[in-house]
Amino acid sequence: MRRELGIFCAVVVMCGFLFWSNHDFGNAGNILNLSRQAAMLGIFAIGSSFVIITGGIDLSVGGIIGLTGVLIAKISSPSIHCLHYPLWMGIGIAMAVALLIGLCQGLLISKLKLPPFIVTLAGMLLWRGLAQIITHGGTLGLGTSPLINLSTEGLFRYGYHSVLAYPVLMFIGVIILAGYLLHATVFGRYVFAIGGNRDAARYSGIPVDRVETLTYVISAGLAGVAGICYASYIGQMTYLVGNGYELNAIAAAVIGGVSLRGGEGSVLGAIIGSIMLELIQNGIILFKWVYHVAGQRKVFTISSNWTYFITGAVILLAVLIDQLASNFNERKRLRRQAQVIAAKQEGGKTAAGAG
Amino acid sequence: MAHDYILQMHGVTKRFPGVTALEKVDLELRSGEVLALMGENGAGKSTLMKILGGAQPPDEGTLRIDGNPVEFRHVSDSRRHGIVLVHQELMMATNLDVAGNIFLGSETCRWGMLQRRAMHTASESLLRRVGLACSPATLVGSLTPGQMQMVEIAKALSHKARILILDEPTSSLTLTESEQLFKIIGDLRRQGIAIIYISHRMEEVQRLADRVIVLRDGKRVGELQREQITQQKIVSMMVGRELTNWYPPLRPAAQYPAILEVDNLIVPGAPCPVSFVAGAGEILGFAGLVGAGRTELMQAIFGVTPPIGGVVTLNGKHFRPRSPRDAINRGIYLAPEDRKHHGLVLPMSIAQNISMPDVCNYKPFGWLHRRQEATVAKKQLNALRIKAPGVKYRVGSLSGGNQQKVVLGKWLAMQPKILILDEPTRGVDVGAKAEIYREMMELAQQGVTILMVSSEMEEILGMSDRIVVMRERRLEGILPRQQATQENIAALMTGAGKT
Known part of the structure; x- marks a missing residue:
């Protein structure tokens, strides 16, 4: 919880700071857009977290996002080059494909013991490639498809905006489900146990293969859900949608305290990590600092070319602080242990003296 | 007479925040002497050796080598004086060959090019010194733990070791490998190398040590010369009390109703099937050398590595375990040998x-x-x-x-029906050991069948109702209590009874 709290504080401070530097940050439009972005990232970052907590990794997430979006457009878009089937069919098939991909990857990893890095690296190229083949490398518009409304509409209208856009609602649904699954059920306990010590889990009769496979299904399924959102949000699909998002998911998870060594992490961490990541990108655009030189008003802004650099620095900083904090705690723990032993010895001596 | 000693540690004190790990410990060592350092876990042995190895500086006290005061700030300082520590857990790069490991960190090279030929020749003579008959080009990963230990010692010799610290060197060795090691220790002693030998195994200490120093709670509590060494004395020094009931009293021999039948079970990799019967409430000991296939047999019964043939019968129900879950559902549980890797998260x-x-x-x-x-x-x-x-x-x-x-x-x-305990007291201190034995007896009284794999002869003899002896992945024989003597078991274990 320490890690989540720390990042949460950092998020709050950053929000305050951004609002102070540029009041546009607090605009309904910006806040709602930010929440939508964070929600879409969060959906598949939570999926990735399941895999990472078992000690695995899923690099195919971005590819699946691209493929599901392209499939929906191809099957159900009313535009040219598309098949004009109803939307529910498009979404249904796309989700089925995503889940199937997760199942295949999961089985290859758990049953055949192929390294997850390689399987999902191949997956990343396969599914992105499949999307490219379907689109012929071009663009599929969603045109007047009702899917377009998914990302803009929502509950509780406020001026032109919905306070809770559908992606945000879906995110909340995912949070509740995933939080329940990971932190309150036996399945979740198994996920942590496998990440903590796979062999001990097996010796305890835990169905390691099944649980591991399921985490890949969850990851792929949530990537599919995110793919639906992105298709709606962008309004037209190219095979490049979602390119590199697997790394965003990993970054969000890691910032939120999910350990790549496995066995550590939480849904809350993935959420806050996602918010943090989107906040950085938003902040780089919005940040401005007004200052006066010789009576002249000047404004300092950050070029968006700094985005990658700053994101990288934040990831490094997050794990660095975490490591330093845990080193500090470990030392404190050892000291306490030493005191207990010393006290015991002291007690033994006085008892012996009395006897 | 100070120059008699190759090493003198005087008044060494080391405090960690809130606890004194070592208090005014003296230790002296002559060349060509085997000094056994004994004490329970946490007695300060490893801290003392870390100080000697240069990994930690002492807070107080002096170190003298050949009578000259020295100060170790870093591992390389103690190396320079010929002090080498061989760790209990072997630290080898299993993907490199023997020569590569011996010269790891001190490679011979010219213009940045590894001089393989030179290293191989040097390795050959070092291997000859430790009596290891293998080529320097052998991959370390393909060696047995015993051979790896020899490579470690060869590595120590390559550093021109004058003081060799062996930390529980036999913990993963078979009897023959241990014998080999003892022989080499004898050779090294004759060559004038001083050896500090850390071990919990009394027989070894009795056999090897010229002198024993016992530590307890960071203090030196006693020293025994070769002729004074007895197990009882060492143990009472270590724990500070006479140990009376190490093992619970043996139960009278009895007939136990058969509950578990293992019939022609084929363990993957074993040369022939295994059959035995265990009774309800019986403690069945499994004796054998390390690598005799006992752990593999238990893993097969538990379903970790499913057997490829044969039948297990529990309470009259036949089955062939396919997975740990399968065994667990039937009440067969396994506490594995390697608890850190297989037993616990x-x-x-x-x-x-x-x-x-x-x-x-x-x-x-x-x-x-x-x-x-x-x-x-x-x-x-x-x-x-x-x-x-x-x-x-x-x-x-x-x-x-x-x-x-x-x-x-x-x-x-x-509620176990069958409890398999693989080396139940490995790495466990004396007090906890006794409690585990007591618990085992209680379970047996309640009718739980215990299959106990142990490499400690005393434990096997002290706990078992019957003893299954295995050798080279075969079941060599089952001895009832009356016939179970150290000699009988050892003969079966080593195959000495046969010609």
């Missing part, structure tokens, strides 16, 4: 570890019932006298004995 709490095999049953409506989990764990914590602040305490921070008790607790919480 170290970063998780005591409660979470104890509940692990059974947690699938703590779920009304899919929720994991944490209160039930804590209750079950608390019961085991009290029953087994696990020393921990609470059930939420991290298992990784417990001592070896308490960790082993957690492994036991996890199975005891599920």
Whole structure:
């Protein structure tokens, strides 16, 4: 919880700071857009977290996002080059494909013991490639498809905006489900146990293969859900949608305290990590600092070319602080242990003296 | 006479915040002497050796080498004086060859090019010194633990070691390998190399040591010369009291109704099938050398590596275990040999570890019932006298004995029918050992069948109702208590009875 709290504080401070530097940050439009972005990232970052907590990794997430979006457009878009089937069919098939991909990857990893890095690296190229083949490398518009409304509409209208856009609602649904699954059920306990010590889990009769496979299904399924959102949000699909998002998911998870060594992490961490990541990108655009030189008003802004650099620095900083904090705690723990032993010895001596 | 000693440590004190790990410890060593350093876990042996190895500076005290005061700030300082420590866990790069490991970190090279030829030649002569007959080009990964130990010693010799520290060198060796090691220790001693020998095995110490120094709670509590060494004396110094009831009294020999029948079980990799019968409430000891196939047999019965043929019969029901879950559902549980890797999830709490095999049953409506989990764990914590602040305490921070008790607790919480204990007291201190033995006896009284794999002869003799002896992955014989003497078991174990 320490890690989540720390990042949460950092998020709050950053929000305050951004609002102070540029009041546009607090605009309904910006806040709602930010929440939508964070929600879409969060959906598949939570999926990735399941895999990472078992000690695995899923690099195919971005590819699946691209493929599901392209499939929906191809099957159900009313535009040219598309098949004009109803939307529910498009979404249904796309989700089925995503889940199937997760199942295949999961089985290859758990049953055949192929390294997850390689399987999902191949997956990343396969599914992105499949999307490219379907689109012929071009663009599929969603045109007047009702899917377009998914990302803009929502509950509780406020001026032109919905306070809770559908992606945000879906995110909340995912949070509740995933939080329940990971932190309150036996399945979740198994996920942590496998990440903590796979062999001990097996010796305890835990169905390691099944649980591991399921985490890949969850990851792929949530990537599919995110793919639906992105298709709606962008309004037209190219095979490049979602390119590199697997790394965003990993970054969000890691910032939120999910350990790549496995066995550590939480849904809350993935959420806050996602918010943090989107906040950085938003902040780089919005940040401005007004200052006066010789009576002249000047404004300092950050070029968006700094985005990658700053994101990288934040990831490094997050794990660095975490490591330093845990080193500090470990030392404190050892000291306490030493005191207990010393006290015991002291007690033994006085008892012996009395006897 | 100070120059008699190759090494003198005087008044060495080391304090860690709040605790004194070493208090005014003296230690002196002559060249060509084997000094055994003994003490319970936490007595300060490893701290003392770390100071000698230069890994930690002492707070007080002096070190003299050949009578000259020295100060070790870094491992390389002590290396320079010819002090080499061979760790208990072998630290070898298994993907490199023997020569590569011997010269790891001190490679001979010219213009940055490795001089393989030179290193191989040098390795050959070093290997000859330690009596290891293998080519320097052999991959270390393909060696047995015993051979790796020899490579470690060869590596130490390559550093021109004058003082060799061996930390529990025989813990993973077979008897023959140990014999080989003892022979080499004898050779080294004759060459004038001083050896500090850390071990818990009394027989070895009795056999090898010229002198024993016993540490307790960071203090030197005694010294014994070769002719004074007896097990009783050492143990009483170590624990500070005379040990009377190490093993619980043996039960009278009895007939136990058969409950588990293992019939022609084919363990993957074993040359022939294995059959035996165990009775309800019987403690069946499995003796053998390391690598005799005992662990593999247990893993097959437990379903970790499913047997490829044969039948196990429990209470009249036939089955062939396919997975640990399969065995667990039938009441067959295994506490593995390597508890850190196979028995426990170290970063998780005591409660979470104890509940692990059974947690699938703590779920009304899919929720994991944490209160039930804590209750079950608390019961085991009290029953087994696990020393921990609470059930939420991290298992990784417990001592070896308490960790082993957690492994036991996890199975005891599920009413075992057959409990397989693979090296139940490895790395466990004397006090916890006695408690584990007592617990085993109690379980046996309740009718639980215990299959105990142990490499400690005393433990086998002290605990078992019958003894199964294995050798080279075959079952060599089953000895009832009356016939179970050290000689009989050893003869079967080593195949000495045959011609």
